[in-house]
Amino acid sequence: MTGSVLAGFPATTIRWRDQLDTPAVVVDLDIVERNLRRGAEFAASASVDFRPHIKTHKIPALARAQLELGACGITAQKVSEAEIMADAGLDDILISFNILGRTKLQRLRALAERVRLRTVADNATVIDGLSSAFSGTPDRLGVLVELDGALKRCGVPTVEHAMDHARKVDRAAGLRFDGFMIYPAPDHWQDALTFLAACKDAALQAGLDPRVLSTGGSPDMVKFAPDANVTEYRAGSYIYNDRALVSMGGASVSDCALTVHATVVSTPTPTRAIIDAGSKSLSSDLFGLSGFGMVRNRSDADIFALSEEHGHIEFADGAPAVGDHIAIIPNHACVVSNLTDHVQFVRGDYWVGEQRVEARGTVQ
Amino acid sequence: MTGSVLAGFPATTIRWRDQLDTPAVVVDLDIVERNLRRGAEFAASASVDFRPHIKTHKIPALARAQLELGACGITAQKVSEAEIMADAGLDDILISFNILGRTKLQRLRALAERVRLRTVADNATVIDGLSSAFSGTPDRLGVLVELDGALKRCGVPTVEHAMDHARKVDRAAGLRFDGFMIYPAPDHWQDALTFLAACKDAALQAGLDPRVLSTGGSPDMVKFAPDANVTEYRAGSYIYNDRALVSMGGASVSDCALTVHATVVSTPTPTRAIIDAGSKSLSSDLFGLSGFGMVRNRSDADIFALSEEHGHIEFADGAPAVGDHIAIIPNHACVVSNLTDHVQFVRGDYWVGEQRVEARGTVQ
Known part of the structure; x- marks a missing residue:
């Protein structure tokens, strides 16, 4: 693939610096394209399915470019974010967040009818909720059990906890156990691989199929090498990069x-x-x-x-x-995307156009 | 005034806690109304013109309630914020920010044709820009010289600097010197009064009319007493209050x-x-x-x-x-308002309705 994946966004002859009103968020598509290609090359060399997190850009056109460069699908953090991406034709989505509550579960079920959908769980309440929403549906919802990546966030802390939930998902009506997901804290990416490996082995021994072993993080892409215990890599910030x-x-x-x-x-x-x-x-x-x-x-x-x-x-x-x-x-580029309704697309010195950040401000 | 200034927002019979999808920003109008009345009582007892800053709520209906309770006008921080308020009928606006650049100056001039407008300046470049935009207009633009309130932000540091700018504004085509504005850092509200007093005296001695002497800040409202050197008080957060x-x-x-x-x-x-x-x-x-x-x-x-x-x-x-x-x-409530497209208006346990935050995300 040598052509531009963002060919639909050509430069104009307008020098944007002369006409820019401030403050303005400017996105250089020449750099974006280079970053996207670097991400795709990483995924190829690391032999992983690449599933970019769209929370960084929140723009369906950029998600489509990620797919065009070989991504297996996208990651979203909210039902509302996923809905906007689905409306724009993105049809393979992981929502990497515990979904709870009647309204969100109804929307999740509706979403599953139009895209290939997967989500996560790290506790019994979430598994029970997902199961009650999806029992009786023709296709089962794929669920990854989330592991703690030392971020003091979500995720179970031990293999035993992970297997309890894996077995519960496997038994739950309407659900399909699909594997494990982790997001490593800075400097913990190797611990994350060890944790994934142990969970994979335990799942296989229990007769379960951990077909997806998902880790992620833009900071660690440069350090990552092919690993038998990782099938999928999620990264968001690599498309824009930032000071962090x-x-x-x-x-x-x-x-x-x-x-x-x-x-x-x-x-x-x-x-x-x-x-x-x-x-x-x-x-x-x-x-x-x-x-x-x-x-x-x-x-x-x-x-x-x-x-x-x-x-x-x-x-x-x-x-x-x-x-x-x-x-x-x-x-932190992701939060800047969330603050602005529009970004200015440019290529070097030339303006491309004003672009709406379609999935900005998604809440529920 | 004993009737509700928010009578247009009655409670429904729906108990909102039972139906709330999260995350959600909830605004209790019974508390808002109490806070608004407290602000109006403060202004009356302090003998100041009260000019609430709408950056906290960003909702024209709440700005109108502030006017109805006696505010002399509103404060906005951006041309875009002021435009949205003007569109909603608010017709007396102070933009408390240095306005620069061709596009914004054009918009400022257009705004001045439909509302009573005032702005600020703390340097010659801003004064020159305002003057070139407003020279030749039938009415002159009112300008306050901004004083440093020890916040390491905008504002001139000395009376001499303030008077240089006051005289420059007074001489500038299209502009009218209206006085001085300061925003005191925490614990500096008394220094601010001293600074305002010195500038007022210097302006009177120079034959200028400092008709507006504007200070502000919700934290210091409880400490403020009538002061001959203050004619106007700006406050934003008092409508919602927050942890700070x-x-x-x-x-x-x-x-x-x-x-x-x-x-x-x-x-x-x-x-x-x-x-x-x-x-x-x-x-x-x-x-x-x-x-x-x-x-x-x-x-x-x-x-x-x-x-x-x-x-x-x-x-x-x-x-x-x-x-x-x-x-x-x-x-900090103001930034929360800026993050969300909608808030949920409630009264106690009962839902009022979903309210758009009309001036959220104003940029330029």
Whole structure:
């Protein structure tokens, strides 16, 4: 596959920097395409099914490009996110979140009638709910048992717990045990492989078929090698990259496709600049970093505080002038996508068009 | 005024807790109405024009209720926010942000043709831009010079700087010098009054008319007494209140009108609960506090981390059960309003209706 998977988004002849109103979230499709290809090459070399997480971009056209480059399907985090992707023709979806409650279970069942759907569970209440929603349906819902990746989030902590739930899923009306899923905390990706391996062995011994062994994480893609205990890899941020990924060694600055563009609106001191992008544009996610983003081409800049509409920056070497534009690589690209109704697609210096972030703000 | 200013939003007979899908942002209008009246009483007793900041709620109907209770107008932070309010009939607006750039200045000028508009400036570039946009218009644009409230944000640091800009505004074609504006950092509200007083005196000596002397902040409303050097008070959060305001003594828990409701989706340990509300619902704003919100009726709870769609909570006395609902008072209500397309209006136990957050996501 050598042609552009984003050929439907050609550059115009408009130089976008001349006409940009700020704050604006700018996505460079040339970099996106490079990142997408790198993801696809990773999946091929790692011999895994690749299932990108669309929470990073929330744009069906980009999900379709991921499929075109060989992804087996997509990952979504919400029923509502999955519904929007299904409406756009994405037809193989893992919802990597415990689904609970009458309304969501009804929607999940409706969704399963139109796409190949799989979800997760890490406790009996969720399994019982899924089973009651899907018992009596012609096809059973595929369920992965979620394992704890040391993130202090969801997931069972031991093989014994995992097998209890695997057996319960296998016995439950309307459900099909499909395997295990884990999301490793930073620096725990090898522990995750060990945990998956142990669960796989236990499942096989119990006569179950753990056909899907799913791990993930953009930061660890560079370290991952083919592994007999992993069949599927989920990654979201690799499509855009961000300051957190750069700081973890998972990407370089030139791989960062999404930037927040802002205008200096005040320079109250010779070294302080206030910009028109605050927490409503950049989010307050620190991700363990110091400062709320990285100012491109100004390594002396420290975004030391955010108000909702103001970014507060110290420039050790002297603030830019009022009216100047700056570009910021955010700490966390996914939350920036969620904050904005639209992003500006560009290719290098040229504008492509304004793109709606269709799955932004999905709640339930 | 004894009748309800929110009479247009009556309670239904539906008990909302029974039907709520989570995560959901719930706004109790009985508490809102109490808070609004308290704000109006404050303004009357403090002998100030009250100009609520609509960034907290972003809902024109609530802005209209603020006007009905005696507010002189509203404050907005963006041209786009002001446009939405103007479309809804709000006709006296202060945009408390330096406006720069051709597109925004054109929009500002269009806005001035249909509402009573005022804005701010703290530097010559902004004054020049405003002047070039408004010179030749029949009415001049009112401009307040912004003073530094020790927030390391916008605002000039000295009376001399303030007067330089005041004189420049006064001389500028298309502009009218209207006075001074400050937003005090926590614990700096008295310094702000001193700064306003000095600027007022200097302006009067220079033959200028500082008819508006504007300070603000919900945290300090409880401390404020009538002051000859303040004519206008801006406050946003007082309509909803939040954990930050409670921690600063500006409100009590029972005054918090906005809560984020979530479902426990996993209890990986006896004391850890994972809920379906993360940074996409609560935001990562810490506001100097420990933890990402306050769980109502569970003082033993610590929301120690947020993923985008998961909240991670330690309950020292034992986690609730999977499927249980909890209510969270967020650290910062304004950013929660910005994250959600809709809030659920309720009155006590009864549902009122789903309300769109019309000015959510305003960017430029």
